Amino acid sequence: MTQVLLRAHRNPFTTPAADRVLARNLVGDNVGNLLFSYAVQRTLSTSEATIQIARLNHARTLGPEEIDERFDHVVIPLANAFRKRFLPNLDAITETIEKLSIPVTVVGVGVQSAVGEGVRAPRQVGDAVTRFMRAVLDHSPSIGVRGEWTAEYLAGLGFGGDHVDVIGCPSMFLHGDTLPLRDPGRHLDPAGPIAFNLSPYLKQMAPVVEDQVARYPGLVYFAQDIRTLALLLEGQVDRPGADPRLPVHPDHPLIAEGRTRFPLDSTTWMEALARFPFSYGTRIHGNIAALLAGTPAYVLTHDARTLELARYHEIPHRRIDVDVDGVDAVALHAEADWQPLVDGHAERFGRYSDFLHRHGLRHVFDPGESADDFDRRIARKSFPPVVGEPSVSSVRGRILSTRLRGRLRRLVRPVRMRA
Numbered sequence: 386m387t388q389v390l391l392r393a394h395r396n397p398f399t400t401p402a403a404d405r406v407l408a409r410n411l412v413g414d415n416v417g418n419l420l421f422s423y424a425v426q427r428t429l430s431t432s433e434a435t436i437q438i439a440r441l442n443h444a445r446t447l448g449p450e451e452i453d454e455r456f457d458h459v460v461i462p463l464a465n466a467f468r469k470r471f472l473p474n475l476d477a478i479t480e481t482i483e484k485l486s487i488p489v490t491v492v493g494v495g496v497q498s499a500v501g502e503g504v505r506a507p508r509q510v511g512d513a514v515t516r517f518m519r520a521v522l523d524h525s526p527s528i529g530v531r532g533e534w535t536a537e538y539l540a541g542l543g544f545g546g547d548h549v550d551v552i553g554c555p556s557m558f559l560h561g562d563t564l565p566l567r568d569p570g571r572h573l574d575p576a577g578p579i580a581f582n583l584s585p586y587l588k589q590m591a592p593v594v595e596d597q598v599a600r601y602p603g604l605v606y607f608a609q610d611i612r613t614l615a616l617l618l619e620g621q622v623d624r625p626g627a628d629p630r631l632p633v634h635p636d637h638p639l640i641a642e643g644r645t646r647f648p649l650d651s652t653t654w655m656e657a658l659a660r661f662p663f664s665y666g667t668r669i670h671g672n673i674a675a676l677l678a679g680t681p682a683y684v685l686t687h688d689a690r691t692l693e694l695a696r697y698h699e700i701p702h703r704r705i706d707v708d709v710d711g712v713d714a715v716a717l718h719a720e721a722d723w724q725p726l727v728d729g730h731a732e733r734f735g736r737y738s739d740f741l742h743r744h745g746l747r748h749v750f751d752p753g754e755s756a757d758d759f760d761r762r763i764a765r766k767s768f769p770p771v772v773g774e775p776s777v778s779s780v781r782g783r784i785l786s787t788r789l790r791g792r793l794r795r796l797v798r799p800v801r802m803r804a
Contacts, residue, residue: 387434390452392461392478393422396438397651398762403772406649407614416609416648417670418464421556423651425462425492428558428741428748430759441481442474449484458746459489459524462555464531465690467514467538468497475513482520489524490744493555495531496538498689515542522548529555529740532693552737553697556673561750562734564727569681573663573718578603580658580675581714582666583632585610587687589705590667591630593712598638601714606632606639607646607658609668614647616640617772647772648674652763657771663718667705669694676700676726683717698733699725 394413395401401411412418426436439447441461452459459482466475482489496514518539521528528544529552530536536549557564573579581597581604583590597604608614616622616635624633632639639645648654655678658664664675665683669691672682684702686692695702701721705712734750741748749756 387458388456389429389434389436390447390456390459391422391426391429391436391438392441392459392463393426393438394418394440397423397426398766400766400768401649402769403614403618403647403649407611407618410611412609412611412614412649414611415670416654417668420651420654420670420674421464421493421554422462424556424559425460427756427759428555428561428750429460429746430756431747431749431751431754432758433747442477449481452481453486457487459485459487460492460746461489462492463494464554465495465497467495467510467535469510472510472513475517479513479517479520482517482524485524487524488745489521490529490741490746491521491525492529493531493552494528495535495690495693498534498538511542514539518542518544518548526743527740529737531690532697534689534693550736550740551697552740553733554669554673554694555737556670556677557698557730558734558737559677562731564676564730565679566676566681566723566727567679569663569718569721569723573715575601575715576603578605578661579714580605580607580661580664580680582607582609582664582668582671584667584687585613585624585627585631585633587667587705588628588631589687589709590685591628593705593709594632594639595630597712597714598644604639604714605644605646605661607648607654607664607666607668607671608632609647609671613645614772617645617647643773643775645773649772650768652766653768653771657774663714665714665717667691672700681718681721681723683721685712699729701726 395411406412429436461478518528527548527550529550530539531554532551536551539549579601583594583606612622620635622633627633632645635641646657648657654674658675658680659678661680664672664680665685666672667685667687669684672684675682682700684691684695684700685705686695686702687706692704701723738748738750747754
């Protein structure tokens with residue numbers, strides 16, 4: 386058996402209640418972190434692999450010597466790790482890697498930056514990233530990045546095409562070379578349910594939120610940041626200077642009227658989104674979760690980290706850093722074309738598969754392999770409900786997992802939207 390150590394905030398087979406998730410921040414500030422690590426773990430859960438979870442960048446029970454002794458491979462899924470606020474974590478991960486002798490694979494890392502003529506980051510970020518890259522490349526043939534701007538940024542640090550593979554986000558390949566997208570239909574019912582996601586620090590979204598909440602009575606906000614979970618559970622969060630039109634206080638209509646949800650795990654997140662005909666907003670992983678559940682989604686991009694993923698995967702998107710006026714659910718649904726996303730998915734998965742194979746990693750979509758064992762373990766779990774979801778039993782995890790898996794089996798097949 387191949388012993389794999391996977392960096393993740395939480396083992397997907399654990400079922401902590403909402404208060405524990407909040408107290409220990411088991412989502413790493415953003416529940417989107419659970420989705421890409423979940424996808425990587427499922428993808429690598431072959432018959433020949435045993436996977437253990439560790440944080441690597443926090444108080445560690447596993448030191449480098451023990452990692453070397455117990456494991457054959459370290460896999461590190463990351464998101465927008467090349468940013469100033471993440472530097473202490475990045476430095477801690479680098480220090481661990483530098484002391485290892487076993488292979489290390491980094492999947493889906495990206496730079497956080499505004500979009501301009503070039504991607505820039507503070508010099509201190511560049512110094513830390515350079516050290517991280519050298520450490521990884523001492524243990525790996527290449528590094529897998531989210532998109533073109535991260536590749537451009539790393540090229541500016543001296544790491545070119547021989548060192549960098551653009552593979553997108555591993556969460557998109559939860560189902561391998563097939564994307565289970567439902568036919569979006571011609572029209573979105575303005576009186577029906579609509580899933581919405583938001584980065585609540587984006588002040589330019591305040592008038593959009595105000596307008597969309599008033600216009601669409603079925604709009605439901607799927608929050609991802611830990612502070613909104615605190616707001617839902619404790620009723621108050623200190624956000625000085627926040628625009629009151631954003632859902633950051635208990636009197637906001639999305640909060641006061643029970644129109645906000647907070648998923649505690651990937652399984653119930655996707656199951657909840659599968660019930661909506663459309664998802665849109667500024668959260669890249671919120672919309673990816675929708676796509677994985679079969680729900681057409683539209684990304685409102687505002688920086689390089691969201692735009693490069695939307696562009697690479699050809700997810701319908703609009704740049705709100707350029708123009709936020711006129712953002713409207715029905716209009717976005719009407720203008721979106723999901724055909725390129727579907728048509729190009731298999732080729733993009735092929736690049737991801739090749740990347741894993743070059744790193745000596747088999748996956749569940751290889752001949753003779755299957756994700757059935759992983760899925761059965763998930764199905765046996767009883768997950769807490771999505772916070773804020775009405776009339777839901779806290780012990781429904783097995784039912785939801787079974788329903789979602791059955792639904793995806795029916796949906797996971799080549800989708801042809803055009804006649």
